[in-house]
Amino acid sequence: MVIKVERGRPTPEELAAVVALVQARAAAADAEQEGPAGPPAGWSAPARNLPRAMPPPAPGAWRMSAWPGGPA
Template identity: 45%
Template sequence: MSAEDKPFLQIVRGDPTPEEVAALVAVLTARARTAAAARSAGEPGPVSRWADRSRGLRGPVAEGVPPRGTGAWRASALPR
């Protein structure tokens, strides 16, 4: 079976109406066209949160965040 013989979309559960299948195909086609247009326009893709180096930085001191500075190790164990 070659790649041309395989179905692009296969419904494995349920009994959708032809209108529901057409709506699904329309949504998938629109999403694929939007992604292709973004790639051809040279727009960068989504940024991975894992690759974001700023996540290693601490934000402002908030509830539940250990204090910083001199004596922080002592204050981190004290109840609030």
């Protein structure tokens, strides 16, 4: 990609801002063309936020209540 300045004398900061904007727009366009992303990772899956059955009352049950999938 070539960016050519037709008029004026932009500062290096102004040129950097324009290049960053053009690159961001190009990356966004590429992301749209790729299609939807795959399924969410396990730690961010919405199903992880659903309520789970609590362990039955027993000694040490409070420890098992904090485990993501129950005791292993």
